[in-house]
Structures are given as C-alpha cells and as structure tokens.
Amino acid sequence: MSGRLVGRTAVVTGGAGGIGRAFARRLADEGAAVAVLDRADATDVVHEIEEAGGKAIAVTCDLTNPEAVGAARHEVTARIGSAHILVNNAGIYPHQPFDSLTFEDWRRVFSLNTDALFHTCQEFLPDMRAGGWGRIVNVTSNSVGLVVSGVTHYVASKMAAIGFTRALATEVAGDGVTVNALAPSLVRTPTTEAAGSAESFETVARMQAIKRSQVPEDLAGVLAFLVSDDAAFVTAQTLMADGGLVRS
Template sequence: MSAFQTHEGRVAVVTGAGRGIGQAIARSLGERGATVVAIDLRDPVETVSQLTDSGRTAIALTADVSDPEQTAAAGAEVARRFGRADILVNNAGIFPFWDIDELDYEKWRRVLAVNLDSQFLMVKAVLPEMKQGGWGRIVNLTSNSIVTAAPGLSHYMASKMGNIGFSRGLANDLAPFGITVNAVGPTLTITPGVREVHPPEALEAVAQAQAIKRNGQPDDLVGTIAFLTSDDAAFVTGQTIMADGGYAR
C-alpha cells in the first residue's frame, strides 16, 4: 500500500455527491483507496463513472437525504452491499436567498431539513455499522457564511450554525466508540450551483475579502476532509475548521 492510499479498505459515504464539492470529495476519497457510496437527489452516475473508470470501487444511490425513510434505506443498502460504513461526509445542502419577509415556515423547514436534519438522519443510518467496526469518521459541512454580513440567508446561517452544534455534541457521544466528528466550513466555492445565483462581481468581492485572494474551488476542501477522515486525525474531534482562504472576520 502506497503512502497515498490512506483510506484503503474503508467504505466512505458522501452525500450531495452528484456535482461540485461533494463530487470532489467522493473522487478524492476514492483516489485514496476508499470504496465510495455517492448519494444525491439526482443520480450521481457521473461521479461514480469518474471513479470506476480509473479502477476504483464506487456505487451510486439516489435519495432525498432529508427523508427519514430514504436515508434509512440508503444505510441499509450500504450495510447489505459492504457490511460496514467507516466514513460519512454530510455535504448535501441548499442555499436559496430569501429575506425575512419572503421567508415562510415551509421555506424555513425545507432549508433546515436539507441542511441540518439530513446530517442527523444520515448519521442514524450508518451509525450501527460504525459502532460495530469500532472506528468511524464523520465530517459535517458547515459554512463560513455564519461570520459574514450576507443578507437573505438567516435560514441558511441558522442551519449552518446547527451543523457546528450537532458536530460538537455528537463528538462527545461517539468518542467512546472510536468515532470522531468534525465540521468543515468552506468559503463561497465555485460550483455549478454557486454560478447560477452569484454574479461575477459578487464572487470577486468574496475573493478580495480573503487572505488568499481567489475564489475557492471544490478541490480546496478535499485535503482537509481527507485528513479528518484518516487514521492521522484520531485525536481530532468536535472541531470546526474553516477551509476558507482566510476570510476576514
């Protein structure tokens, strides 16, 4: 096993893996030797093809990770196919812009369901296999938006603060089982979804507010997540790491 194969023999479940950050994370873990379970609301066939075409092992599951029945079914399928689940990266999320006058309870609950409830549901779905194996790595994606003055994101920021609190609390509960839990917060990252809602001048303004004055790319997250999901991070838990280019706070 080469030094690069830090995840050999592990089964890694990645949500929101169909494109963008999730796709980059899934590809990175697969390249490091993990068997990858790519989950997305849309069939993440492209992500799986990228891995299998290079000789890696990966499967695609289509699921709404805010739905209790679908997440339970996904966990059961992972257990059936592989008999284990070692790594969970909760990446799935949405970021609609609504100011408080536009924001009704249905919209509020949809954002909280996708961004926060899904992390709880996916943990519940794979936790029995992690406990049985006596080893686990959970990484929950949050966002550096929680320290910005961006308008129209009160619902989103609430969900992302929830990701941090959930990660911290869960780390306390799961440490006795050899399972670590951490949160990682990207900056505004250039993905297809981001390009759909942010004009170029907004992207440039974010870049200029960072110590590293360029926009984040999906691959900028993979090193941090690869570390946190490896054996090397055995003593790192309950932490929130902002991989955001040194955004000015």
C-alpha cells in the same frame, strides 16, 4: 491512490456534483469504496472513479426522508459494506429576506441542511461504533462567522449543524468515532455560478487572505485529512477552510 483509506467504506451525500463530487473522487483516490448518495443521478461521478481504478456506487436518496435514508444504508451495506466514513455534504443555499420568509421556506432549508444530518448519523453511526472506528464530517459554512443579509434561515441551519457536530462528537468519542465540521467560503461550482455573478466571486476573493476564488478541490484534501488516522485526535472542531476570510 495513496492507500490511506484502503479497506474503508465512505458515504458522501450530495455527491453528484460540485463539492460532493470532488469529495467522492478524492476519497476513492485515497483507497476508499465510495457510496454517492444524491437525489440527482450520480452515475457520472461513479464512472469517473471506476475509470481511475477506484470503487464506487450511486444510490438515489431523498435525504429529508428518514425511511429513504434507512433504505440507502441497507443498499450501501449490501453492496460495498458497512460505512466507516460519513460526509454530510448535501445542502441548499437560498437567498431570501427574512420578512418574506414563510415557515415552509424555513423548514425546507432545515430539512436538508440540518435534519438530514440527524437521519444519516442515526443510520450509519451504529456500525461505526460497533466497529470501534468512524469519521463523520458535516459541511457547514463560514457564513456563521461572517454573516450577510438575506440568509437568516441558511445561517441558522449551518450554526445548528455546528452545535450538532460538537454534541455528537462528545457522545461517540469513546467508541473511536470523530465528528467534525468543515466550513468553506463561496465555492465555484456549476450551481453557485448559475445562481451568482462573476462580481460576487471577485468580491469574496478580495476579502480573503488568499486572493482567489475557492474551488472544490481546495476542500478535498482537508476532508481527506479529517477522515484519516492522521486526524485521530481531532474531534468536535469546525475547520474554516475558507482562504482566510473568517480570521478568528
């Protein structure tokens, strides 16, 4: 453990696997007590953290349900204390042509990729402001800077998350809370590998400045910086951690 986050409590949504799992493990390595919020069973990642000497809990939560998020906050606070760090990582990435989209399809994407940010921030932000210190990181996507076809609803939801990040950061900066967005490229996880093909990863890697596929650990160190005191003067930013795919 580095000890950079000792005494802090972190909440990671969608932390049962993939990117969220790497985030939860890294924050625990940095010394934070971590609450892993997910609809799926997150006990495996909690056991990994505990075996490494860290502290973590798993909280089952439907992030699209504001009452469930409120109950999750109460559970986190009761078991490991008020949150200092919130990582909004949970999201879905469906691929569907616009002309076949229904409003139900549209709302399904926004309910998790955007609305859930509203629910979690409303629940966990007040304690951060009251304590005079907080870090919120919203995971968006580099697709907002390099759009491909078939993901109109996804890109719109992730662009909305960036606007939410900038606006919220402006409101809470005076209370010692920073709010930033982290935008990865196509990341190799069990979910993306099951949904895609080897060729898709190779194609994206060739387009990047760094010619290899991105893995969750490539993002974990960036996250650890954004939620630490080292990033105290960084807020309202969208950090493209995508191997140089979007060059702006």
